[in-house]
Amino acid sequence: MSGAHPDPTPGFLVWRLSMKWRVAVDRAIGPLGLTHAQYSLLASLLDMQQARQQPSQRQLADHTGLEPLYVSKLARALEAAGLVARTPDPADTRAVRLSLTDQGREVTHRAIEIVQQRMDELLAPTGGLDGARTKVFARELAALLDVPLNPSAKE
Structure with missing residues (x-):
């Protein structure tokens, strides 16, 4: 068998590109005090709010592809930073609805x-x-x- 390295697999290339872009975004928005994950949450929340939605943490997790527990952790940190408001869902006592604050909208627009x-x-x-x-x-x-x-699996 030859000692030559095979071409990288598509999965490896997607993973590497994902990591490269995450680092690039982290570095670009770091001065705003944001991480890539926080940016993803804020930008998605802005997009959903512009569509007249006030998503629950679960809905935002589904939209972003992030784990619900991670979205909860990010939302708490963003709330502490004054960028996100977390309010109880009147229809479901277990759910929390998220919305951007005025400061959150301003920071999100700059980050975008x-x-x-x-x-x-x-x-x-x-x-x-x-x-x-x-x-x-x-x-x-x-x-x-x-x-x-x-x-x-059958859906």
Whole structure:
């Protein structure tokens, strides 16, 4: 057998790209006092609020792909920082609804601008955020994300 290394697998490349982008976002928004995970939560919350939703922590976990317990921990930290309000759900005493505070909206808008600029730079090889190859790449990634975790299980 040859000593040459095989080409990296798609899974390895996705993992490496994910780690590279996480680090890039962490560094870009660190001066705002945010981590990539906090940014993901805030940007998703803003998106959902703009769609006239006030999601529960569980709904936000489902939307972001983060574990519900992790979303709860992030929400508490963001509440302590004055960026998120956590309120009891009147329809479900076990659930907590989340919303951005005024300060949270301001910080989130600034973070989105910074992250979009950084993503445009990282996506330069595919034409930037608005590039045709980037749009194809995004569709391919979305198709992969649509595959259930257990594809053999009947839903």
